[in-house]
Structure formats: C-alpha cells, structure tokens
Amino acid sequence: MNRLSVSAITLLAPVLVFAYYSPQQTLPDLSSCAHQPSVYSCENTTVIKNTCCSPTPGGLVLQTQYWDTWTGFEHKGQVLPEGSWTIHGLWPDNCDGSYEQYCDFSRQYDPNPSPTALPNGTVIPPYHGPGVDTFVKEFGRYDLLRTMNQYWVSQGSPNNAFWAHEFSKHATCTSTFDVACYGPQYKEHQDVVNFFDAVVRAFKYFPTFDMLASFGIVPSNKTSYPLSQIENAVFSQTGAIPYFGCVSNGTVLSEVWYFNHVYGTEQYGVYKTINSTTASTCSSTKPIWYYERNPGSERSVEHPYYSR
Numbered sequence: 001m002n003r004l005s006v007s008a009i010t011l012l013a014p015v016l017v018f019a020y021y022s023p024q025q026t027l028p029d030l031s032s033c034a035h036q037p038s039v040y041s042c043e044n045t046t047v048i049k050n051t052c053c054s055p056t057p058g059g060l061v062l063q064t065q066y067w068d069t070w071t072g073f074e075h076k077g078q079v080l081p082e083g084s085w086t087i088h089g090l091w092p093d094n095c096d097g098s099y100e101q102y103c104d105f106s107r108q109y110d111p112n113p114s115p116t117a118l119p120n121g122t123v124i125p126p127y128h129g130p131g132v133d134t135f136v137k138e139f140g141r142y143d144l145l146r147t148m149n150q151y152w153v154s155q156g157s158p159n160n161a162f163w164a165h166e167f168s169k170h171a172t173c174t175s176t177f178d179v180a181c182y183g184p185q186y187k188e189h190q191d192v193v194n195f196f197d198a199v200v201r202a203f204k205y206f207p208t209f210d211m212l213a214s215f216g217i218v219p220s221n222k223t224s225y226p227l228s229q230i231e232n233a234v235f236s237q238t239g240a241i242p243y244f245g246c247v248s249n250g251t252v253l254s255e256v257w258y259f260n261h262v263y264g265t266e267q268y269g270v271y272k273t274i275n276s277t278t279a280s281t282c283s284s285t286k287p288i289w290y291y292e293r294n295p296g297s298e299r300s301v302e303h304p305y306y307s308r
C-alpha cells in the first residue's frame, strides 16, 4: 500500500464511521451499576439507589402491540407489515398497576397530548417543533427509522406523532431513560433514539403473529377462535398470560400487552414475562374474530426478527 492510499483511508475513516450504523452514540453510561445489587424490577428487597440501573418505580414493564386492519394513511404509504402485529409501545407501570405519564415537560415532543392535562389539572403543552424522525436522523440511524416505519405504524395519525407520543408520555417516566443516565456527555435527543431502539428490541421478544400462527390461529374472516385458545398459545411460549384487548363488545381482537419484570435496564436487561394484572376485554364466552387486513393496508416486509 502506498503512502497516498494510507492517508486517503485516514481521511475517510471518520466519514465512514459517521455514515454507518453507530448505536454507541446513544448508549447510557451504566458503569456505576456494577456497584449495586441487580435484581428483577418490582422484586427488590432493598432500596434501589441508582434508578438508571433498573426501572424504578415503573418496574412493571409492558410491551404493547396492536392488530389493526387499516391505518387511515394508506394513501401516504403508511401501511401494516404482512405477517406481523405492530408496535404500540413500552410502558412503565408501578409494581401495583398504577402509572405516571408525561413526567418531564422539557422532553415533551407530543403534538397532541392525550390526556391533555395531568391529574392535578396542569395542562400538557402541545409540541410544535421538528418531528422525532429528525432526532433519529441526527444520529445517522436510518436503519432504525426504517424498522420503525415498518413495524411501529400508527392508525389515524402520522407515525411520527405516534412515536413522539409514546416517548413523551411513557419514556419520560421510565427511570433508565432519565437524562442523568447518559452522563456528562449527554447529547440532546440521545435518550429518544435509545428508547426507540429499546422499544424495537422488546417488540422482537414477542412475535405474536408467529406464536398464534404456529398454533393454527391465523387471521380469518371466516373462522373465529375462543379466547382460551389464543391465550393458551401464548402462555405455552412465554409462561404467562398477557392482556388481550378486543373491541366491538369483546368480539374483535385488537391488542396485546405483555407484562414483564426486567433484570437490569429496560434497554439491555432480560425480560421475565409475568401474568397480566389487567383483565381481558375479550369475551370469554363469545367467539373472537382475528380479522384479515384490507389487502391495500399491508405490504410484505423483511421478517422483523432477522432484520438486523
């Protein structure tokens, strides 16, 4: 190799590093977590002092998903992923089932806060700035953005607004995404991108479509299923019964919430699935419809569980 090509590589290297996938730019600083006992969240027997190491008090972590049959934004290319449920979010419940929301107005990016006010009447200020997709782009995470657009699909609003809602309502109340957890080198929006990565990772733990399909439960406009059959399929794969949500008087399947205790952080720790603390809104006596989607509302995508 001659001198010229060596210096060309030296000059190009930083450009290449910047252009490629670089999640390390958004990592929290967890080095101090080595100094405290690690436990499953909600199962600690002593006080958790460093709340960057374990979600506290929101240690009951819900990975939530939707089964939608349309988006309302098909004309803009916002369609559902074939062969997969979609992401709703990753929520911190307190260990007793109560929860906090919109905990940090300095990280309020939701254009349409819902609810519009906190329980004590404080109005949550709507956000008017650039979309949260620009935050992901700031860190060069086009890979993440692509996965989010494929699997984190909103119904009745642009995906962007939905992602912002999920971050500001829920992640600001999840201690492992606190700004302080990123150390003195914190870069604005690093927590947002780190949360989005964590949401995608948690979603991949729970392949609802495949779990059901492997038990013969597939979307159908001709055949319905009893709730017990749906629950048993998932119980046999996760060891716990999630919350299944239905609309139309408990007869049309639309949601699932997986409840977990987390060993370590919500970002990188191990999830232990536990039974739902919320009663199903699906009928236990009437047949449940798991509808096929409108053909124009879905498209084939790379399989979510092998995409990275």
Ligand SMILES: *[C@@H]1O[C@H](CO)[C@@H](O)[C@H](O)[C@H]1NC(C)=O
Pocket: 044, 045, 046, 047, 048, 049, 056
């Ligand atoms: C678990 O940790 C939390 C947060 O520090 C604390 O409030 C709670 O009392 C702890 N639980 C027990 C049983 O010590």
Ligand SMILES: *[C@@H]1O[C@H](CO)[C@@H](O)[C@H](O)[C@H]1NC(C)=O
Pocket: 118, 120, 122
């Ligand atoms: C309302 O509750 C929030 C969150 O607990 C708190 O930060 C705020 O100070 C409260 N406002 C009033 C007026 O009590």
Ligand SMILES: *[C@@H]1O[C@H](CO)[C@@H](O)[C@H](O)[C@H]1NC(C)=O
Pocket: 248, 249
């Ligand atoms: C729900 O059931 C009630 C009583 O059977 C009925 O009046 C109502 O129309 C049903 N609603 C829907 C959305 O099917």
Ligand SMILES: *[C@@H]1O[C@H](CO)[C@@H](O)[C@H](O)[C@H]1NC(C)=O
Pocket: 240, 241, 275
């Ligand atoms: C979860 O629910 C199932 C079904 O009701 C039950 O068999 C199991 O014991 C429950 N698990 C725990 C840990 O309570």
Ligand SMILES: *[C@@H]1O[C@H](CO)[C@@H](O)[C@H](O)[C@H]1NC(C)=O
Pocket: 069, 221, 291, 292, 293, 294, 295
């Ligand atoms: C199945 O039924 C649902 C609900 O009525 C409808 O939205 C959807 O278009 C139907 N899908 C097909 C493929 O017919």
